Amino acid sequence: MIQPLRTVHRQVFLLLTLALPLLFVAGIRARHWVLTPKPESGQRALAAPKTRKELAATAARGEGRP
Amino acid sequence: MSHGYVAVGWNAQKRGYDVTLACGVILYVGTFVGLSAVLYPTATAETLLIRALGSCAFLMLNVVLCIGPLCRLDSRFLPLLYNRRHLGVTTFLLGLGHGAFGLIQFHRLGNMDPLLSLFTANRNYFSLADFPFQPLGFLALIILFLMAATSHDFWLRNLTPPVWKSLHMLVYLAYALLVAHVTLGLLQSERSRWLVGAMAISLSAVISLHLAAALRERKTDDARLSPSGTGYLAACPVEEIPEKYAKVVSVHGERVAIFKFDGKICALSNVCRHQNGPLGEGKIVDGCVTCPWHGYQYLPESGASPPPFTEKVSTFRTKLADGMVWLDPNPLPPGSRVEPSRIESV
DSSP states (O other): OOHHHHHHHHHHHHHHHHHHHHHHHHHHHTSOSSOOOOTTTOOOTTSOOOOHHHHHHHHHHTTTOO | OOOOOOOOOOOHHHHHHHHHHHHHHHHHHHHHHHHHHHHOTTOOHHHHHHHHHHHHHHHHHHHHHHHHHHHHHOGGGHHHHHTHHHHHHHHHHHHHHHHHHHHHHHHSSSSSOHHHHHHHSOOOTTOSTTOOOHHHHHHHHHHHHHHHHTOSHHHHHHHOHHHHHHHHTTHHHHHHHHHHHHHHTHHHHOOOHHHHHHHHHHHHHHHHHHHHHHHHHHHHHHOOOEEOTTSOEEEEEGGGSOTTOEEEEEETTEEEEEEEETTEEEEEESBOTTTOOBGGGSEEETTEEEOTTTOOEEOTTTOBOOTTOOOBOOEEOEEEETTEEEEOSSOBOTTOOOOOEEGGGO
16 A cells, blocks of 8 residues: 555655765855855855845845846 | 544643753754854844754754654654654744745845745856755745645545655655755855764765665565465464564565464554554554554454544454464455464464
């Protein structure tokens, strides 16, 4: 009754066992040596997160938005 | 035919589990926010909460994913599994908080709808370092919502256990999305080796525990039973089955639990009707086969739950000869009474 489900479970996990470490290593290797801001977050890397005031000022200037 | 809604039956174990869980979450978030506020005094409250809730949710998801294989490897972890759904729902709520504060912090101040902004603000889909990681977290949150919303037994009964389990296997997709979300998000902007190390350890723990459990399961599935001329299969020696426990064997890909108790041998399907838990890893309590996951019970001779419960599992005919248990591989309809084989007569 649940043998097919167990088989799918096993296959899914084998796939993840291969894919996730690859993704993790690729993601770490792809990191910028000189950090740049992530475009979508508007955060400055290696710096303290923006304050509410700074965020409001950024939004008012229309920066960091499409 | 649908099943009616029955409210969660709170008991001391459930309350204890949830109080411990709530205290753990409050302690983690409080400590995280407190320490971060000291280390990063210019950080906004939203930023601290985003990081505290997100890291707590991801940590809990790792714990949730480790509980299953841990229980297969060592039954002492079973108490964690009993209310695993509570952990899952809490993980979703923490993730929801993380996502909501994230939307407010990064997408609400512009002139675009925050959800639209979430999906369109960054379109660098061909760059790993600048990949739009936030939509990955959003998709994972949708999956966690589906799982949390259907976590009650009401949905388990109406959807049927196989469909419910298939739906809840989406947790692996959610986990993959969240590993990508963290790797392509936080770990791109934070250079701490501790963070990278913690992520590597959590990933290794989840993968290695699942692989270890799968290898152990495979031994049972791969074991071939030798047939006799009468159509019965040689299952195992009688003395191999501990008193009040079971030996699990695989017949045509499905598992059968052979229980020994009070000088008798009975065989029934290894699959609990509640959540497809492994009955053969449970034991006989008060004369009933008791599922190790949530305590559902079945009479070993008939596979039927004692009144007023109505769950039934398939039973199998057995016979004993030369100290061996022989098993008829053809399952009887769920709830069919079978005369137990008596060990004294061997």
